[in-house]
Amino acid sequence: MSYWKTHIPAGVQDFLPDEYYNKLLMEEKAREIFNKWGYFEIEPPSFEYFDVFSESKPSIEQEQIFKFFEPGNRILVLRPDFTMPIARIVATKLRDEHLPIRLSYIGNIYRYEEFQSGKQREIAQAGVELMGIKGVEADAEVIAMAIETIKSMGLSNFQIDIGQVEFYKGFVEECGLTEEEANKLTSLIDNKNMLALELFLNKLNISDEIKRFLKKLPLLYGDSDMLEEAYSIANNSRSKNAVDNLYTVYEILKDYGLSEYITFDLGMVHSINYYTGIIFRGMTSDIGYPICGGGRYDGLVSEFGYNIPATGFALGIKRLLIALERQKGLSKRPNIDILVVFGEDDREQGYAYIEELRREGKCVEHFLLDRHKVDIKEYAMLKSIGKIINIENGKIEEMII
Amino acid sequence: MITIALAKGRLAKDGLNLFKKAGIRCSDYDKESRKLIFMSDDCRYKFIMVKPSDVPTYVEYGAADVGVVGKDTLLEEGRPLYELLDLKFAKCRLAVAGFENRKNDFITNTSMRVATKYPNIAHNYFTEKGEIVEIIKLNGSVELGPIIGLSDVIVDIVESGRTLKENGLVVLEEICPITARLVVNQVSLKTKRDEINTMLVNLERALEDERND
Numbered sequence: 001m002s003y004w005k006t007h008i009p010a011g012v013q014d015f016l017p018d019e020y021y022n023k024l025l026m027e028e029k030a031r032e033i034f035n036k037w038g039y040f041e042i043e044p045p046s047f048e049y050f051d052v053f054s055e056s057k058p059s060i061e062q063e064q065i066f067k068f069f070e071p072g073n074r075i076l077v078l079r080p081d082f083t084m085p086i087a088r089i090v091a092t093k094l095r096d097e098h099l100p101i102r103l104s105y106i107g108n109i110y111r112y113e114e115f116q117s118g119k120q121r122e123i124a125q126a127g128v129e130l131m132g133i134k135g136v137e138a139d140a141e142v143i144a145m146a147i148e149t150i151k152s153m154g155l156s157n158f159q160i161d162i163g164q165v166e167f168y169k170g171f172v173e174e175c176g177l178t179e180e181e182a183n184k185l186t187s188l189i190d191n192k193n194m195l196a197l198e199l200f201l202n203k204l205n206i207s208d209e210i211k212r213f214l215k216k217l218p219l220l221y222g223d224s225d226m227l228e229e230a231y232s233i234a235n236n237s238r239s240k241n242a243v244d245n246l247y248t249v250y251e252i253l254k255d256y257g258l259s260e261y262i263t264f265d266l267g268m269v270h271s272i273n274y275y276t277g278i279i280f281r282g283m284t285s286d287i288g289y290p291i292c293g294g295g296r297y298d299g300l301v302s303e304f305g306y307n308i309p310a311t312g313f314a315l316g317i318k319r320l321l322i323a324l325e326r327q328k329g330l331s332k333r334p335n336i337d338i339l340v341v342f343g344e345d346d347r348e349q350g351y352a353y354i355e356e357l358r359r360e361g362k363c364v365e366h367f368l369l370d371r372h373k374v375d376i377k378e379y380a381m382l383k384s385i386g387k388i389i390n391i392e393n394g395k396i397e398e399m400i401i
Numbered sequence: 402m403i404t405i406a407l408a409k410g411r412l413a414k415d416g417l418n419l420f421k422k423a424g425i426r427c428s429d430y431d432k433e434s435r436k437l438i439f440m441s442d443d444c445r446y447k448f449i450m451v452k453p454s455d456v457p458t459y460v461e462y463g464a465a466d467v468g469v470v471g472k473d474t475l476l477e478e479g480r481p482l483y484e485l486l487d488l489k490f491a492k493c494r495l496a497v498a499g500f501e502n503r504k505n506d507f508i509t510n511t512s513m514r515v516a517t518k519y520p521n522i523a524h525n526y527f528t529e530k531g532e533i534v535e536i537i538k539l540n541g542s543v544e545l546g547p548i549i550g551l552s553d554v555i556v557d558i559v560e561s562g563r564t565l566k567e568n569g570l571v572v573l574e575e576i577c578p579i580t581a582r583l584v585v586n587q588v589s590l591k592t593k594r595d596e597i598n599t600m601l602v603n604l605e606r607a608l609e610d611e612r613n614d
Contacts, residue, residue, distance in 0.1 A: 161591050192483035192590075195582070218483075222594065263591060285592035288463015 011113065011121025019321065021333040023124065026317055026324075027106050029152040030126040034104035037145055039128045041104045044085035050075035053084050059274035059297075064111045066121075078110035083300065083312060086129050091304035099132030099308065120318060127294070127314030131301060134309045136245060139278045139296060140252035146282060146292055146313045147258050153320060154329040158284035158291065160261050161221070163268030164246050165275045165295075167230065170238030171213060175206045185214070190270045192218035209235065221265035224250055230266055242277075249278065274300070278311070286326040291319045334363065335384045341367040341376055341399070342391035350391050377401055403446050403589075403596055406465035408453035408474070412581055415490040416469040417448070422607035423600070445596075457482060457584065466589035466597065472579045473558050477519045483590055486583035486604060489611070495522065495576040498565050499547050499554035516546030517556040526556070526576050544568040 008014065015023055034041065050067060053060060059081070066078040079085055082105045090101055106126040113119035128145060130138055143160060150158055168189070172182055181204065188197040197218065201211045213233055220230050227250075231243045246264065253259050268279055279295035294313025301308050324330055338357060342350035350366070357364045365385065367376065380388050380401060388399040405420075407413040417427055426442040439448045451459055456470035457478040468482075473495055475484065497515075516537045517523045527534045537552050546552035548568060558579060559565060559572060583604065590597055 159591065191481065192485055192585075194485050195487040196484070221591065263594075265591070283588040283591055285589070288461065288586050288588050290588065 009121075011119070013120065013122075018333050022321060022324070022330050023317060025331055026153050026320060027124075027126060030149050030315065031104075031106060033145065033149045033152055034126075034128055037102070037128075037141075039102040039104035039130075039145075041106065042086065042089065043105065043107060044079065044082065044089060046108075047076050047078050048085060048088075050077045052088055053077060053080060059271050060111070064113065066110045066112055080109055080111050082107070082109060082125060082127060082314065083129060083297070083310075087131070087301045087310065088304050090129075090131050090308075091301055091306035095306065100138070101131045102128070103131070104128045124317035125314045126317060127312060129310060129312040131310040131312075132308040134298070136248040136252060138311055139245070140249045140256065142294060142311050142313050143249070143262075143278075143280060144253060144256045144258055146280070146294060146315070147261050149315060150282060150292065150320070153324065154327075155284065155291075155320065155324055156327060156329075157286070158261065158282055158323075159263050160280050160282050160292075161263050161265050161268065162246065162249070162278060162280045163265050164242040164277060165269055165272045165279055166245070166277055167234065167239045167242035167266050168217065168269045169272065170234070170236045170240075170242065171210060171217075173238065174236055175204070175210055177204070177206075186269050186272055189214070189218050189267050192267060194218065218267040220267055221263070223263055224259075226264055226266075245277065280313070282315075284323050284327075286323045287319055289316075289319055291316055291323060335386070336365045337362045337385070338364050338387045338389055339367055339376070339380050339383075339385045340364055340389045340391070341371050343371065346391045346394065349394060353389070353391065353396065402444075403467060403593060403600065404465045405446055405448050406451050406456045406459040406468040406470075407448055408456050408468075408470050409450045410453070412453065412469060412471065412491055413448075413450060416488070416581065419488060419490070419604065419607055419611075420446075422610065423603035425600070425603070446600075454478065460584050460586050463586045463588055466586050466593060467600070468584045469581055470584060471558075472577075472582050473519065473522070475582060475584065476522050476525075476577075479521060481587065482584040483587055484582050484584050485601060486608070488581040488583055488604075489608060491581040492579070493558045493560040494578045495519070495556065496559045496572045497526075497554050497556055497574040497576065498544075498559065498570045498572050500569065501571045501573075513554065514546075514552040515554055515556055516543050516552035518543060519556055522576070523556040544570060 031041065053065060065080045068076050070076050086103055086105065094101055104127065109123050109125055111121060111123060113121055128142060130142055143162065147160060172185070177185065184200065188200055198215060201214055216233065220226055227243055227247055231240060234240045234243060250259065250262060253262055268281065274297055275295045276298040277296035280293070281290040282292035283290050292313055292315040296311040298309040301310050340350060340354050354364050354366060376388060376399065388401060390397050390399045407416050414432060417430055420427065425446055427439050427448055428442055429439045437450045449465060453470060453474050456468040457475060457480045459465040460468040460482055461480045469488065471491055513532070513534045514537060515523050515534045516539050518539060520536045520538045523536050537546070539546065543555045543557045544564060546555050547570060554573060556576070562572065565571060585597060
């Protein structure tokens with residue numbers, strides 16, 4: 001037999017019953033929270049035109065997208081993201097809806113990742129979009145939802161790390177850097193690459209004050225006390241406003257009763273061409289990668305011709321499953337409650353009996369093997385079935401295990 | 402508990418020395434031992450000994466919170482890690498080396514052949530210069546490349562230059578200086594913030610003391 005016939009490609013997986021049960025459970029929890037908060041679920045197609053994802057400020061690199069061609073030879077892609085299709089839908093099909101619009105999704109995205117670092121190429125996500133409204137309460141709402149969703153899944157010991165890209169942009173604006181210099185600077189700060197940052201800054205023709213600040217930026221992380229320091233070193237109104245925004249969001253999250261989950265990192269500046277304000281990541285010490293991510297991307301929907309602000313987040317279901325397993329929080333898949341055994345003569349009565357049990361909500365297996373040749377009790381034991389009902393000559397009897 | 406991945410060999414020895422100066426002692430360590438895990442005396446730090454090129458992997462996955470590894474390995478692996486401290490030891494440089502008298506031979510070559518343990522670094526370096534090269538990945542004794550005629554030049558780390566000299570090679574181009582770095586997992590820095598920050602402060606103080614000596 002061919003090797004390829006019995007193997008699956010790198011980056012995808014088969015979910016077997018024990019894991020899939022937990023995955024579904026997790027997705028149900030997310031769905032429940034999303035619905036209760038008024039974020040109704042939608043589903044964009046699994047593949048779309050490449051153009052949807054190739055806007056002027058791409059958040060996903062072209063190399064990461066699975067592409068193929070439709071007969072007319074336009075490029076199609078497996079969706080690498082839910083946010084952009086949803087922005088397209090809102091801009092083209094939901095224009096008559098009153099703002100704000102609240103939507104959610106649960107499904108797979110596809111990204112061509114170098115999976116040497118444990119990344120999957122088919123990624124299960126659950127997330128929300130809050131479109132058509134600006135403001136701190138909208139920012140806080142999605143963060144609060146992210147926390148409530150993760151909590152409902154049974155995860156403990158996690159935190160949401162919040163940044164504000166405007167804080168950094170305020171300083172970069174002052175420097176007058178070229179695009180190339182700004183990109184390099186951003187990546188050095190985002191990776192907290194302290195030495196390379198220092199060397200790079202020394203080469204730049206910017207004021208010593210801004211250099212001192214930028215050198216400090218990667219270290220501006222911690223709890224809310226750090227914000228005071230950030231405010232004091234911000235020398236421009238754009239950056240000061242960013243800290244104000246964070247303060248207020250924090251105050252609102254206090255009123256939600258969720259401030260214990262919040263930390264800050266003003267050096268979190270990945271994808272700053274995409275994000276326009278708050279940016280956040282969820283993490284737990286049980287897994288080395290973020291378990292969720294989100295923020296504000298006010299420029300996104302206007303890429304589709306509808307100029308409204310937007311914010312949202314996405315959870316990585318697989319990473320949450322791994323974290324939950326490490327916290328010993330996975331649920332056990334339920335077993336079959338009752339095994340029902342009968343022969344041909346009792347068939348009509350047998351099916352009626354099974355039907356009744358199932359209507360009561362029991363999980364019932366009809367024993368299909370030869371009851372005279374197979375040890376039924378042993379079979380039930382191997383399958384962890386706790387109860388056997390035997391029907392013979394019209395008599396219903398429990399078989400004692 | 403903080404787990405620290407050390408690159409086996411001299412980096413581990415120098416690294417543990419620095420940790421000792423920063424108040425993190427590991428009397429348990431014995432470089433002759435085949436043990437792969439050592440606990441610090443106060444049992445708050447766990448050191449694991451791994452192959453240098455595996456340090457970034459352990460840290461990226463979060464299997465280790467912190468790693469001590471050469472900048473050459475970091476450049477080659479290119480993984481998303483926080484690179485917080487220059488530890489100053491294990492100084493060397495990355496360079497292109499070859500035969501002096503053939504320095505200009507490959508100007509006419511459409512595709513220069515480069516033998517190296519660092520295919521990604523070599524690729525990035527030459528691409529940035531706009532040169533198309535053929536990269537030949539080797540796992541050791543890279544100097545043999547030009548001597549035997551497998552390659553035109555090599556890209557490798559150069560410490561004193563003695564190995565090159567003994568093989569009749571010279572440094573043709575400097576790529577960048579290298580030292581050992583302290584890298585931290587992006588999640589651990591936040592979820593174990595206080596412990597890691599304390600360690601960072603102590604290490605910085607130890608580095609400062611070294612500089613003043």
